Amino acid sequence: MSNPTAAMLVIGDEILSGRTRDSNMYYLAGQLSEIGVDLKEVRVVGDESDTIVAAVKALSAAYEYVFTSGGIGPTHDDITADCIAAAFDQHIDVRDDARAILAEHYAKSGTELNTARLRMARIPDGATLIDNPVSAAPGFKLENVHVMAGVPSVFQAMVASVIPSLTGGAALISKTLRIDRGEGDIAGPLGALAAAFPKLSMGSYPFQKDGKYGANIVIRGTDEGQIDDALSQLGAAFT
Protein backbone atom coordinates (compact mmCIF):
# COMPACT_ATOMS: atom_id res chain seq x y z
CA MET A 1 0.00 0.00 0.00
CA SER A 2 1.41 3.35 -0.92
CA ASN A 3 1.61 6.25 1.48
CA PRO A 4 -0.97 9.05 1.53
CA THR A 5 0.02 12.06 -0.56
CA ALA A 6 0.17 15.70 0.42
CA ALA A 7 0.75 19.16 -1.00
CA MET A 8 1.65 22.46 0.60
CA LEU A 9 0.58 25.97 -0.38
CA VAL A 10 2.79 28.79 0.90
CA ILE A 11 0.96 32.13 0.73
CA GLY A 12 2.72 35.46 0.89
CA ASP A 13 4.16 38.26 -1.23
CA GLU A 14 7.15 38.45 1.11
CA ILE A 15 8.43 35.07 -0.07
CA LEU A 16 8.10 35.88 -3.77
CA SER A 17 9.69 39.32 -3.43
CA GLY A 18 12.78 37.81 -1.85
CA ARG A 19 12.29 39.65 1.43
CA THR A 20 11.75 36.52 3.51
CA ARG A 21 13.33 33.11 3.16
CA ASP A 22 10.65 30.52 3.73
CA SER A 23 11.38 27.91 6.37
CA ASN A 24 7.95 26.32 6.74
CA MET A 25 8.30 24.14 3.65
CA TYR A 26 11.47 22.53 4.94
CA TYR A 27 9.93 22.03 8.38
CA LEU A 28 6.71 20.45 7.10
CA ALA A 29 8.60 18.22 4.64
CA GLY A 30 10.64 16.74 7.48
CA GLN A 31 7.61 16.22 9.72
CA LEU A 32 5.58 14.49 7.00
CA SER A 33 8.49 12.20 6.05
CA GLU A 34 8.65 10.98 9.63
CA ILE A 35 5.03 9.83 9.69
CA GLY A 36 4.95 8.37 6.19
CA VAL A 37 2.98 11.04 4.35
CA ASP A 38 4.51 11.77 0.93
CA LEU A 39 4.80 15.48 0.19
CA LYS A 40 4.44 15.56 -3.61
CA GLU A 41 4.15 19.23 -4.48
CA VAL A 42 4.60 22.68 -3.00
CA ARG A 43 3.30 25.91 -4.49
CA VAL A 44 4.16 29.42 -3.43
CA VAL A 45 1.72 32.16 -4.42
CA GLY A 46 1.21 35.82 -3.50
CA ASP A 47 -1.58 37.55 -1.61
CA GLU A 48 -4.01 37.45 -4.54
CA SER A 49 -7.45 35.98 -4.05
CA ASP A 50 -8.01 34.36 -7.46
CA THR A 51 -4.59 32.72 -7.45
CA ILE A 52 -5.02 31.33 -3.95
CA VAL A 53 -8.50 29.97 -4.65
CA ALA A 54 -7.36 28.27 -7.87
CA ALA A 55 -4.33 26.70 -6.16
CA VAL A 56 -6.40 25.42 -3.22
CA LYS A 57 -8.91 23.80 -5.55
CA ALA A 58 -6.22 22.17 -7.70
CA LEU A 59 -4.18 20.82 -4.79
CA SER A 60 -7.20 19.70 -2.75
CA ALA A 61 -8.45 17.65 -5.69
CA ALA A 62 -5.06 16.11 -6.52
CA TYR A 63 -3.71 15.12 -3.09
CA GLU A 64 -5.04 13.53 0.07
CA TYR A 65 -3.81 16.24 2.44
CA VAL A 66 -3.18 19.93 1.81
CA PHE A 67 -1.38 22.28 4.20
CA THR A 68 -1.27 26.06 3.82
CA SER A 69 0.93 28.60 5.60
CA GLY A 70 0.43 32.34 5.77
CA GLY A 71 -2.24 34.98 5.46
CA ILE A 72 -4.35 34.38 8.57
CA GLY A 73 -3.34 37.41 10.67
CA PRO A 74 -5.28 40.60 11.43
CA THR A 75 -4.16 42.85 8.56
CA HIS A 76 -5.82 43.74 5.25
CA ASP A 77 -3.52 41.41 3.28
CA ASP A 78 -4.55 38.38 5.37
CA ILE A 79 -7.08 36.88 2.98
CA THR A 80 -6.41 33.15 3.27
CA ALA A 81 -9.48 32.23 5.34
CA ASP A 82 -11.82 33.97 2.92
CA CYS A 83 -10.09 32.29 -0.03
CA ILE A 84 -10.49 28.83 1.51
CA ALA A 85 -14.18 29.52 2.14
CA ALA A 86 -14.55 30.62 -1.49
CA ALA A 87 -12.70 27.56 -2.79
CA PHE A 88 -15.19 25.25 -1.04
CA ASP A 89 -18.21 27.52 -1.51
CA GLN A 90 -18.73 27.94 2.23
CA HIS A 91 -20.05 30.92 4.17
CA ILE A 92 -17.50 32.69 6.36
CA ASP A 93 -17.84 35.13 9.25
CA VAL A 94 -16.54 35.68 12.77
CA ARG A 95 -17.35 32.42 14.53
CA ASP A 96 -18.27 32.20 18.21
CA ASP A 97 -15.83 29.42 19.11
CA ALA A 98 -12.87 31.26 17.61
CA ARG A 99 -14.02 34.58 19.08
CA ALA A 100 -14.15 32.99 22.55
CA ILE A 101 -10.55 31.81 22.22
CA LEU A 102 -9.36 35.27 21.20
CA ALA A 103 -11.44 37.02 23.89
CA GLU A 104 -9.92 34.88 26.62
CA HIS A 105 -6.40 35.35 25.26
CA TYR A 106 -6.58 39.14 24.96
CA ALA A 107 -8.42 39.57 28.26
CA LYS A 108 -5.39 38.10 30.04
CA SER A 109 -3.09 40.78 28.67
CA GLY A 110 -5.69 43.57 28.86
CA THR A 111 -5.53 44.00 25.08
CA GLU A 112 -8.61 45.21 23.23
CA LEU A 113 -10.25 42.65 20.93
CA ASN A 114 -10.76 45.21 18.19
CA THR A 115 -12.10 44.81 14.66
CA ALA A 116 -8.68 43.91 13.24
CA ARG A 117 -8.05 41.17 15.82
CA LEU A 118 -11.59 39.85 15.37
CA ARG A 119 -10.65 39.23 11.74
CA MET A 120 -8.64 36.27 13.05
CA ALA A 121 -11.92 34.69 14.25
CA ARG A 122 -13.25 34.55 10.68
CA ILE A 123 -13.66 30.81 10.14
CA PRO A 124 -15.59 29.11 7.32
CA ASP A 125 -18.72 27.11 8.20
CA GLY A 126 -17.94 23.42 8.58
CA ALA A 127 -14.29 23.96 9.50
CA THR A 128 -12.72 22.52 12.65
CA LEU A 129 -10.25 24.70 14.56
CA ILE A 130 -6.52 23.99 14.82
CA ASP A 131 -5.02 24.76 18.22
CA ASN A 132 -2.44 27.56 18.42
CA PRO A 133 -0.62 27.34 21.76
CA VAL A 134 1.72 30.21 20.81
CA SER A 135 -0.54 33.17 20.08
CA ALA A 136 -4.09 31.77 20.43
CA ALA A 137 -5.55 32.77 17.02
CA PRO A 138 -6.54 29.37 15.64
CA GLY A 139 -5.90 27.75 12.30
CA PHE A 140 -8.59 25.53 10.84
CA LYS A 141 -9.23 22.48 8.73
CA LEU A 142 -11.85 22.49 5.97
CA GLU A 143 -12.30 19.38 3.83
CA ASN A 144 -8.72 18.10 3.40
CA VAL A 145 -7.06 21.52 3.74
CA HIS A 146 -5.22 22.49 6.93
CA VAL A 147 -4.87 26.27 7.19
CA MET A 148 -1.99 27.45 9.34
CA ALA A 149 -0.05 30.60 10.17
CA GLY A 150 3.04 31.84 8.33
CA VAL A 151 5.09 32.91 11.36
CA PRO A 152 7.42 29.91 11.78
CA SER A 153 6.99 29.44 15.54
CA VAL A 154 3.19 29.46 15.17
CA PHE A 155 3.30 27.29 12.04
CA GLN A 156 5.37 24.68 13.84
CA ALA A 157 3.06 24.67 16.85
CA MET A 158 0.05 24.19 14.56
CA VAL A 159 1.76 21.36 12.68
CA ALA A 160 2.30 19.66 16.04
CA SER A 161 -1.44 20.06 16.72
CA VAL A 162 -2.31 18.53 13.34
CA ILE A 163 0.16 15.64 13.00
CA PRO A 164 -1.65 13.24 15.40
CA SER A 165 -4.84 13.57 13.31
CA LEU A 166 -3.16 12.40 10.09
CA THR A 167 -3.15 8.81 8.92
CA GLY A 168 0.40 8.12 7.87
CA GLY A 169 1.89 5.19 6.05
CA ALA A 170 5.19 3.43 6.37
CA ALA A 171 7.80 5.91 7.55
CA LEU A 172 10.36 6.74 4.91
CA ILE A 173 13.79 5.40 5.81
CA SER A 174 16.73 7.25 4.35
CA LYS A 175 20.39 6.22 4.45
CA THR A 176 23.36 8.02 2.99
CA LEU A 177 26.69 6.81 1.64
CA ARG A 178 29.38 9.37 0.88
CA ILE A 179 31.49 8.51 -2.15
CA ASP A 180 34.62 10.53 -2.83
CA ARG A 181 34.41 10.30 -6.60
CA GLY A 182 33.04 12.59 -9.27
CA GLU A 183 29.32 12.20 -9.83
CA GLY A 184 30.06 11.25 -13.43
CA ASP A 185 31.93 8.16 -12.20
CA ILE A 186 29.17 7.23 -9.78
CA ALA A 187 26.30 7.64 -12.22
CA GLY A 188 26.76 4.39 -14.16
CA PRO A 189 26.84 1.94 -11.23
CA LEU A 190 24.16 3.96 -9.43
CA GLY A 191 21.82 3.80 -12.40
CA ALA A 192 22.25 0.02 -12.59
CA LEU A 193 21.58 -0.26 -8.86
CA ALA A 194 18.43 1.88 -9.15
CA ALA A 195 17.18 -0.44 -11.89
CA ALA A 196 17.88 -3.49 -9.70
CA PHE A 197 15.96 -2.03 -6.73
CA PRO A 198 12.84 -0.51 -8.30
CA LYS A 199 11.12 0.02 -4.94
CA LEU A 200 13.91 2.24 -3.61
CA SER A 201 14.55 5.83 -4.58
CA MET A 202 18.19 6.77 -5.08
CA GLY A 203 19.43 10.32 -5.25
CA SER A 204 22.90 11.71 -5.82
CA TYR A 205 23.85 15.03 -4.21
CA PRO A 206 27.24 16.20 -5.41
CA PHE A 207 29.60 18.40 -3.44
CA GLN A 208 33.02 19.90 -3.90
CA LYS A 209 35.25 20.19 -0.86
CA ASP A 210 38.93 21.16 -0.66
CA GLY A 211 39.10 20.93 -4.45
CA LYS A 212 37.87 17.30 -4.53
CA TYR A 213 34.60 16.08 -5.95
CA GLY A 214 32.26 13.71 -4.20
CA ALA A 215 28.60 12.94 -3.77
CA ASN A 216 26.27 11.85 -1.02
CA ILE A 217 24.16 9.01 -2.33
CA VAL A 218 20.84 8.89 -0.52
CA ILE A 219 18.78 5.72 -0.72
CA ARG A 220 15.18 6.01 0.43
CA GLY A 221 12.44 3.48 0.90
CA THR A 222 10.33 1.74 3.50
CA ASP A 223 12.16 -1.63 3.58
CA GLU A 224 15.32 -1.24 5.65
CA GLY A 225 16.70 -4.64 4.59
CA GLN A 226 16.54 -3.67 0.93
CA ILE A 227 18.15 -0.32 1.65
CA ASP A 228 21.03 -2.00 3.46
CA ASP A 229 21.49 -4.50 0.61
CA ALA A 230 21.62 -1.69 -1.93
CA LEU A 231 24.02 0.34 0.19
CA SER A 232 26.46 -2.51 0.56
CA GLN A 233 26.38 -3.27 -3.18
CA LEU A 234 27.02 0.40 -3.86
CA GLY A 235 29.89 0.52 -1.40
CA ALA A 236 31.41 -2.60 -2.94
CA ALA A 237 31.35 -0.97 -6.39
CA PHE A 238 33.57 1.86 -5.17
CA THR A 239 36.24 0.16 -3.12
Add this chain to the structure above:
Amino acid sequence: MSNPTAAMLVIGDEILSGRTRDSNMYYLAGQLSEIGVDLKEVRVVGDESDTIVAAVKALSAAYEYVFTSGGIGPTHDDITADCIAAAFDQHIDVRDDARAILAEHYAKSGTELNTARLRMARIPDGATLIDNPVSAAPGFKLENVHVMAGVPSVFQAMVASVIPSLTGGAALISKTLRIDRGEGDIAGPLGALAAAFPKLSMGSYPFQKDGKYGANIVIRGTDEGQIDDALSQLGAAFT
Protein backbone atom coordinates in the same frame (compact mmCIF):
# COMPACT_ATOMS: atom_id res chain seq x y z
CA MET B 1 3.20 49.50 -17.74
CA SER B 2 3.38 46.55 -15.44
CA ASN B 3 6.49 44.47 -14.93
CA PRO B 4 7.09 41.16 -16.73
CA THR B 5 5.96 38.13 -14.74
CA ALA B 6 7.90 35.01 -13.86
CA ALA B 7 7.53 31.61 -12.26
CA MET B 8 10.05 29.16 -10.86
CA LEU B 9 9.99 25.37 -10.88
CA VAL B 10 12.17 23.65 -8.29
CA ILE B 11 12.75 20.01 -9.22
CA GLY B 12 13.98 17.39 -6.76
CA ASP B 13 12.83 14.68 -4.37
CA GLU B 14 15.40 15.87 -1.83
CA ILE B 15 13.46 19.10 -1.23
CA LEU B 16 10.10 17.36 -0.78
CA SER B 17 11.50 14.66 1.51
CA GLY B 18 12.88 17.30 3.87
CA ARG B 19 16.50 16.24 3.33
CA THR B 20 17.58 19.50 1.73
CA ARG B 21 16.46 23.03 2.50
CA ASP B 22 16.05 24.84 -0.79
CA SER B 23 17.94 28.11 -1.13
CA ASN B 24 17.56 28.75 -4.85
CA MET B 25 14.03 30.14 -4.56
CA TYR B 26 15.12 32.80 -2.11
CA TYR B 27 18.12 33.69 -4.25
CA LEU B 28 16.19 33.98 -7.51
CA ALA B 29 13.40 35.97 -5.84
CA GLY B 30 15.89 38.58 -4.69
CA GLN B 31 17.63 38.79 -8.08
CA LEU B 32 14.37 39.20 -10.01
CA SER B 33 13.10 41.88 -7.62
CA GLU B 34 16.20 43.94 -8.32
CA ILE B 35 15.63 44.03 -12.07
CA GLY B 36 11.87 44.53 -11.94
CA VAL B 37 10.66 41.07 -12.90
CA ASP B 38 7.71 39.98 -10.73
CA LEU B 39 8.04 36.42 -9.45
CA LYS B 40 4.39 35.35 -9.18
CA GLU B 41 4.52 31.64 -8.43
CA VAL B 42 6.93 28.89 -7.41
CA ARG B 43 6.26 25.17 -7.64
CA VAL B 44 8.32 22.39 -6.14
CA VAL B 45 7.90 18.94 -7.67
CA GLY B 46 9.72 15.61 -7.43
CA ASP B 47 11.77 13.69 -9.98
CA GLU B 48 8.71 12.43 -11.88
CA SER B 49 8.47 13.00 -15.60
CA ASP B 50 4.72 13.52 -15.99
CA THR B 51 4.58 15.98 -13.11
CA ILE B 52 7.53 18.00 -14.40
CA VAL B 53 6.17 18.14 -17.96
CA ALA B 54 2.73 19.28 -16.76
CA ALA B 55 4.20 21.96 -14.50
CA VAL B 56 6.49 23.29 -17.26
CA LYS B 57 3.59 23.57 -19.68
CA ALA B 58 1.33 25.30 -17.16
CA LEU B 59 3.94 27.80 -16.00
CA SER B 60 5.31 28.52 -19.47
CA ALA B 61 1.81 29.38 -20.69
CA ALA B 62 0.92 31.53 -17.69
CA TYR B 63 4.04 33.65 -17.18
CA GLU B 64 6.52 35.54 -19.34
CA TYR B 65 9.63 33.92 -17.88
CA VAL B 66 10.09 30.50 -16.28
CA PHE B 67 13.18 29.37 -14.37
CA THR B 68 13.86 25.80 -13.28
CA SER B 69 16.43 24.44 -10.86
CA GLY B 70 17.58 20.87 -10.45
CA GLY B 71 17.79 17.61 -12.35
CA ILE B 72 20.43 18.34 -14.99
CA GLY B 73 23.35 16.29 -13.64
CA PRO B 74 24.76 12.96 -14.87
CA THR B 75 22.72 10.49 -12.79
CA HIS B 76 19.64 8.44 -13.65
CA ASP B 77 17.34 10.76 -11.69
CA ASP B 78 18.42 13.79 -13.73
CA ILE B 79 15.50 13.94 -16.13
CA THR B 80 14.81 17.66 -16.44
CA ALA B 81 16.28 18.17 -19.93
CA ASP B 82 14.22 15.33 -21.37
CA CYS B 83 11.09 16.66 -19.65
CA ILE B 84 11.60 20.15 -21.10
CA ALA B 85 12.05 18.66 -24.57
CA ALA B 86 8.84 16.66 -24.10
CA ALA B 87 6.93 19.71 -22.84
CA PHE B 88 7.75 21.59 -26.06
CA ASP B 89 7.64 18.54 -28.35
CA GLN B 90 11.30 18.91 -29.33
CA HIS B 91 13.86 16.25 -30.19
CA ILE B 92 16.66 15.81 -27.67
CA ASP B 93 20.07 14.14 -27.86
CA VAL B 94 23.71 14.83 -27.04
CA ARG B 95 24.43 18.08 -28.86
CA ASP B 96 27.82 18.92 -30.38
CA ASP B 97 28.13 22.38 -28.84
CA ALA B 98 27.46 21.08 -25.33
CA ARG B 99 29.68 18.04 -25.87
CA ALA B 100 32.55 20.31 -26.92
CA ILE B 101 32.22 22.33 -23.70
CA LEU B 102 32.31 19.17 -21.58
CA ALA B 103 35.17 17.63 -23.57
CA GLU B 104 37.34 20.70 -23.06
CA HIS B 105 36.49 20.89 -19.36
CA TYR B 106 37.21 17.22 -18.59
CA ALA B 107 40.31 17.12 -20.78
CA LYS B 108 41.87 19.74 -18.50
CA SER B 109 41.51 17.52 -15.45
CA GLY B 110 42.24 14.27 -17.30
CA THR B 111 38.75 12.99 -16.45
CA GLU B 112 37.01 10.59 -18.82
CA LEU B 113 33.98 12.00 -20.64
CA ASN B 114 31.99 8.81 -20.07
CA THR B 115 28.37 7.99 -20.90
CA ALA B 116 27.10 9.41 -17.62
CA ARG B 117 28.88 12.73 -18.07
CA LEU B 118 27.75 12.91 -21.71
CA ARG B 119 24.21 12.88 -20.36
CA MET B 120 24.84 16.49 -19.37
CA ALA B 121 25.25 17.35 -23.06
CA ARG B 122 21.68 16.28 -23.81
CA ILE B 123 20.11 19.53 -25.02
CA PRO B 124 16.79 19.90 -26.84
CA ASP B 125 16.79 21.13 -30.44
CA GLY B 126 16.24 24.86 -30.63
CA ALA B 127 17.58 25.57 -27.16
CA THR B 128 20.34 28.10 -26.50
CA LEU B 129 22.98 27.21 -23.91
CA ILE B 130 23.38 28.94 -20.55
CA ASP B 131 26.97 29.45 -19.46
CA ASN B 132 28.16 27.57 -16.34
CA PRO B 133 31.46 29.08 -15.17
CA VAL B 134 31.55 26.82 -12.10
CA SER B 135 31.45 23.28 -13.45
CA ALA B 136 31.09 23.69 -17.25
CA ALA B 137 27.97 21.55 -17.86
CA PRO B 138 25.61 24.11 -19.40
CA GLY B 139 22.04 25.00 -18.67
CA PHE B 140 19.79 25.98 -21.53
CA LYS B 141 16.88 28.15 -22.55
CA LEU B 142 14.01 26.76 -24.62
CA GLU B 143 11.06 29.01 -25.46
CA ASN B 144 10.62 31.08 -22.29
CA VAL B 145 12.03 28.43 -19.93
CA HIS B 146 15.52 28.79 -18.42
CA VAL B 147 16.83 25.43 -17.23
CA MET B 148 19.47 25.62 -14.51
CA ALA B 149 21.30 23.42 -12.02
CA GLY B 150 20.15 22.66 -8.48
CA VAL B 151 23.53 22.94 -6.74
CA PRO B 152 23.32 26.48 -5.28
CA SER B 153 26.75 27.70 -6.41
CA VAL B 154 26.05 26.56 -9.98
CA PHE B 155 22.48 27.86 -9.91
CA GLN B 156 23.67 31.28 -8.82
CA ALA B 157 26.35 31.40 -11.52
CA MET B 158 23.77 30.46 -14.15
CA VAL B 159 21.35 33.12 -12.90
CA ALA B 160 24.15 35.66 -13.32
CA SER B 161 24.58 34.42 -16.91
CA VAL B 162 20.85 34.81 -17.58
CA ILE B 163 19.95 38.09 -15.85
CA PRO B 164 21.44 40.41 -18.53
CA SER B 165 19.25 38.73 -21.18
CA LEU B 166 15.99 39.51 -19.35
CA THR B 167 13.89 42.57 -20.02
CA GLY B 168 13.01 43.91 -16.62
CA GLY B 169 10.59 46.64 -15.63
CA ALA B 170 10.73 49.22 -12.91
CA ALA B 171 12.76 47.91 -10.01
CA LEU B 172 10.70 47.19 -6.94
CA ILE B 173 11.51 49.58 -4.10
CA SER B 174 10.88 48.29 -0.62
CA LYS B 175 11.04 50.27 2.62
CA THR B 176 10.38 49.04 6.12
CA LEU B 177 9.06 50.74 9.25
CA ARG B 178 9.25 48.90 12.54
CA ILE B 179 6.32 49.56 14.84
CA ASP B 180 6.50 48.34 18.41
CA ARG B 181 2.80 47.62 18.75
CA GLY B 182 0.72 44.49 18.41
CA GLU B 183 -0.26 43.72 14.82
CA GLY B 184 -3.90 43.96 15.89
CA ASP B 185 -3.37 47.63 16.74
CA ILE B 186 -1.54 48.32 13.50
CA ALA B 187 -4.04 46.59 11.23
CA GLY B 188 -6.75 49.29 11.21
CA PRO B 189 -4.58 52.30 10.25
CA LEU B 190 -2.54 50.11 7.87
CA GLY B 191 -5.66 48.93 6.06
CA ALA B 192 -6.82 52.55 5.61
CA LEU B 193 -3.37 53.50 4.32
CA ALA B 194 -3.35 50.59 1.85
CA ALA B 195 -6.73 51.75 0.53
CA ALA B 196 -5.38 55.32 0.13
CA PHE B 197 -2.30 54.14 -1.83
CA PRO B 198 -3.70 51.49 -4.21
CA LYS B 199 -0.47 51.33 -6.26
CA LEU B 200 1.63 50.33 -3.27
CA SER B 201 1.72 46.91 -1.65
CA MET B 202 1.83 46.91 2.15
CA GLY B 203 2.74 43.90 4.20
CA SER B 204 2.87 43.39 7.94
CA TYR B 205 5.40 40.92 9.38
CA PRO B 206 4.88 40.45 13.10
CA PHE B 207 7.57 39.49 15.56
CA GLN B 208 7.84 38.91 19.26
CA LYS B 209 11.02 39.95 21.01
CA ASP B 210 11.82 40.05 24.73
CA GLY B 211 8.15 39.43 25.44
CA LYS B 212 6.99 42.47 23.43
CA TYR B 213 4.98 42.42 20.23
CA GLY B 214 5.82 44.41 17.15
CA ALA B 215 5.69 44.26 13.38
CA ASN B 216 7.83 45.30 10.45
CA ILE B 217 5.61 47.08 7.97
CA VAL B 218 7.02 46.73 4.47
CA ILE B 219 5.77 49.08 1.76
CA ARG B 220 6.65 48.11 -1.78
CA GLY B 221 6.17 49.85 -5.09
CA THR B 222 7.99 51.52 -7.93
CA ASP B 223 7.35 55.18 -6.98
CA GLU B 224 9.72 56.15 -4.19
CA GLY B 225 7.91 59.44 -3.52
CA GLN B 226 4.64 57.63 -2.86
CA ILE B 227 6.38 55.10 -0.63
CA ASP B 228 7.93 57.88 1.45
CA ASP B 229 4.57 59.65 1.75
CA ALA B 230 2.90 56.48 2.93
CA LEU B 231 5.69 55.72 5.38
CA SER B 232 5.51 59.14 6.99
CA GLN B 233 1.70 58.92 7.32
CA LEU B 234 2.09 55.51 8.92
CA GLY B 235 4.76 56.75 11.29
CA ALA B 236 2.57 59.72 12.28
CA ALA B 237 -0.29 57.37 13.14
CA PHE B 238 1.84 55.59 15.73
CA THR B 239 3.60 58.39 17.60
